[in-house]
Amino acid sequence: MPTTVDTAENPPGGRSAARTLTRLWPYVRPVRARLFTAALVAILASCTGLVFPLVLKWMVDGPVADGDTAGVWLGALLLLGLGVAEALLFGFRRWLVARPLAGVEASMRADLYRHLQRVPVAFHDRWASGQLLSRGTTDLMLVRLFLAFPLTFMVVNGATILVGVALLLAQDWTLGLVLLAPVVPLVVLLAYFEGRFAAVARRAQDQVGDLTTVVEESVLGIRIIKGFGRHRSQARAFRELSRTLRGTELAKARLLAAIWGVITTLPELAIGAALVLGSVRVADGDLSAGTLVAFLSTALALRWPVESLGFLLAMSQEAATATERYFEVMDAARETDPETGEARVEGAGGGIRFEGVSFRYPDAPDDEPPVLDRIDLHVRPGETMALVGATGSGKTTLTALVPRLHEVSGGRITLDGQDIAALPRERVRELVSVAFEEPTLFSASVGENVLMGAGADAGQPELERALAVAQADFVHRLPQGVDTQVGEQGLSLSGGQRQRLALARAVVGRPRFLVLDDPLSALDVHTEALVEAALRRVLADTTALVVAHRPSTVLLADRVALLSGGRVAAVGTHQELLRSNAEYAWLMSGSAVADGTAGHAADGTAGGTIRGATDSTAGHAAGSGTGTAADGTAGGAER
Numbered sequence: 149m150p151t152t153v154d155t156a157e158n159p160p161g162g163r164s165a166a167r168t169l170t171r172l173w174p175y176v177r178p179v180r181a182r183l184f185t186a187a188l189v190a191i192l193a194s195c196t197g198l199v200f201p202l203v204l205k206w207m208v209d210g211p212v213a214d215g216d217t218a219g220v221w222l223g224a225l226l227l228l229g230l231g232v233a234e235a236l237l238f239g240f241r242r243w244l245v246a247r248p249l250a251g252v253e254a255s256m257r258a259d260l261y262r263h264l265q266r267v268p269v270a271f272h273d274r275w276a277s278g279q280l281l282s283r284g285t286t287d288l289m290l291v292r293l294f295l296a297f298p299l300t301f302m303v304v305n306g307a308t309i310l311v312g313v314a315l316l317l318a319q320d321w322t323l324g325l326v327l328l329a330p331v332v333p334l335v336v337l338l339a340y341f342e343g344r345f346a347a348v349a350r351r352a353q354d355q356v357g358d359l360t361t362v363v364e365e366s367v368l369g370i371r372i373i374k375g376f377g378r379h380r381s382q383a384r385a386f387r388e389l390s391r392t393l394r395g396t397e398l399a400k401a402r403l404l405a406a407i408w409g410v411i412t413t414l415p416e417l418a419i420g421a422a423l424v425l426g427s428v429r430v431a432d433g434d435l436s437a438g439t440l441v442a443f444l445s446t447a448l449a450l451r452w453p454v455e456s457l458g459f460l461l462a463m464s465q466e467a468a469t470a471t472e473r474y475f476e477v478m479d480a481a482r483e484t485d486p487e488t489g490e491a492r493v494e495g496a497g498g499g500i501r502f503e504g505v506s507f508r509y510p511d512a513p514d515d516e517p518p519v520l521d522r523i524d525l526h527v528r529p530g531e532t533m534a535l536v537g538a539t540g541s542g543k544t545t546l547t548a549l550v551p552r553l554h555e556v557s558g559g560r561i562t563l564d565g566q567d568i569a570a571l572p573r574e575r576v577r578e579l580v581s582v583a584f585e586e587p588t589l590f591s592a593s594v595g596e597n598v599l600m601g602a603g604a605d606a607g608q609p610e611l612e613r614a615l616a617v618a619q620a621d622f623v624h625r626l627p628q629g630v631d632t633q634v635g636e637q638g639l640s641l642s643g644g645q646r647q648r649l650a651l652a653r654a655v656v657g658r659p660r661f662l663v664l665d666d667p668l669s670a671l672d673v674h675t676e677a678l679v680e681a682a683l684r685r686v687l688a689d690t691t692a693l694v695v696a697h698r699p700s701t702v703l704l705a706d707r708v709a710l711l712s713g714g715r716v717a718a719v720g721t722h723q724e725l726l727r728s729n730a731e732y733a734w735l736m737s738g739s740a741v742a743d744g745t746a747g748h749a750a751d752g753t754a755g756g757t758i759r760g761a762t763d764s765t766a767g768h769a770a771g772s773g774t775g776t777a778a779d780g781t782a783g784g785a786e787r
């Protein structure tokens with residue numbers, strides 16, 4: 149899992165917030181009618197608020213001045229009615245937008261998830277999972293909030309301000325101009341603020357992603373952290389990151405406070421000036437008291453729409469950053485399949501054939517030699533080929549090329565004579581089944597995890613057969629048998645148990661081709677022997693490529709290919725390579741050394757000797773009390 153976040157490749161800015169936000173249109177389009185209606189309702193509600201001052205003016209200059217009590221009651225009832233209407237209209241607006249916007253958020257999230265399934269594995273190698281998580285959660289929530297609130301209220305408040313200003317100018321244009329005086333400095337300040345806030349908002353959202361990554365890794369790696377007593381240093385790293393985030397959030401708050409201060413103070417000063425000027429004019433008899441009350445009430449009613457602009461802009465800016473981050477992922481190219489293509493390669497023959505296959509990881513430095521360099525290898529139909537090589541020699545990489553988890557950089561791979569690059573990926577993955585050394589189980593039942601490897605029509609018989617092949621009968625002793633929930637949110641299984649389920653998943657669909665990356669590494673010798681025996685039956689009618697580190701796994705294969713320096717250094721049977729290839733003999737004798745039979749390994753009798761060695765180890769294990777595995781209760785022993 150990647151641990152670093154390369155946000156440098158995605159610099160903020162470039163586009164304006166408004167242009168970035170227009171990218172949301174395809175998602176908003178289906179609900180546009182509701183959004184527009186909601187905006188109109190909100191404008192109506194907001195303008196209802198502006199009628200209050202006019203009623204007040206009528207009350208002050210009319211019934212109040214004339215001492216008409218009935219008129220005052222009528223005015224009060226009118227004000228109450230207006231208040232109720234305003235509240236009902238705002239409630240109606242909320243009802244209009246809530247459901248469709250939850251839908252917009254859900255569909256954006258679904259698209260993101262679908263996209264993440266379809267981008268190449270190399271994309272996931274490059275991106276930290278926390279960054280992806282935060283884009284799928286926090287960022288999408290910010291986008292929904294923007295559509296629900298700032299988007300509407302920018303329009304509503306804008307319209308209210310325009311209507312309000314028109315009313316002010318109509319009531320008294322001199323006082324109106326006094327109130328409009330702060331507009332120019334405010335616009336300049338808001339433009340400056342937007343630029344500054346955009347940069348800080350981006351930094352904060354990226355830091356949330358980093359923090360999510362650290363939390364996720366700490367949870368997944370809790371055993372390592374505890375085992376190595378690293379909880380303090382891990383906590384320190386977390387604290388530092390969260391302190392950085394806190395600093396960025398405070399910087400955001402400071403910017404917001406500054407702009408809020410300016411947005412509040414300038415209009416207040418203008419209202420104060422209008423009040424003084426208006427009072428003087430009322431005293432001079434130039435202006436009626438009712439007009440001044442109405443004027444000031446209108447000005448005060450406009451305070452909220454003006455003051456809210458600051459945080460509406462801030463929320464819009466955060467939403468623009470969130471949208472930018474969302475589309476950075478959505479813009480990553482998906483795996484594409486050829487529209488049509490001639491997959492058959494003349495003369496390629498059956499089985500798996502590698503022809504001049506080269507591979508280099510996309511992010512590898514240019515001066516680094518390729519991981520795989522012109523590999524030629526033929527796994528004949530029905531044959532099992534073991535892949536042996538030193539650590540880091542490229543075995544896993546080579547196996548990942550067969551199901552097209554990575555694309556070859558040069559050369560080609562054919563399956564039964566069909567070039568995999570010209571086949572749809574889905575077809576390739578139907579033909580090829582895989583099991584990796586690191587067996588991943590999903591939060592689902594045992595049965596669902598295993599049947600993932602088969603077509604939709606596979607059922608109980610196929611499941612039972614696969615479990616038998618993988619010697620995974622321990623599942624029947626789990627609390628709910630094959631229905632027991634496993635994975636992150638279920639029962640914890642041992643490494644060996646998980647490997648056996650992963651193996652069952654690989655064989656359940658009776659694949660034409662099988663790619664196994666050291667699938668037996670976590671099994672004790674007894675279980676390994678049992679799985680091998682069952683696997684031998686599966687391998688008999690499958691074409692398989694099996695990464696092997698141990699002689700016992702190599703012995704499952706008909707032939708062995710030795711990978712060295714990015715090339716296939718030798719191909720032959722285990723016995724042939726032991727005799728003819730010093731590197732192979734050395735690699736294989738590594739295990740034998742541990743068993744004290746290295747001397748025999750080198751003289752060509754290693755096959756039998758190594759087997760004997762593992763058997764004797766097994767005998768020892770049984771004698772030392774771990775032999776319960778042999779009587780089929782291995783699961784219990786491993787737990």
Ligand SMILES: Nc1ncnc2c1ncn2[C@@H]1O[C@H](COP(=O)(O)OP(=O)(O)OP(=O)(O)O)[C@@H](O)[C@H]1O
Nearest residue numbers: 273509512519537538539540541542543544545546
């Ligand atoms: N995702 C990746 N991005 C860049 N380089 C990688 C990536 N995965 C592996 N490598 C590099 O490719 C080389 C081959 O790795 P690979 O995992 O294929 O070796 P291996 O033979 O399977 O090793 P082992 O026996 O230890 O499992 C290594 O040098 C490794 O550092």
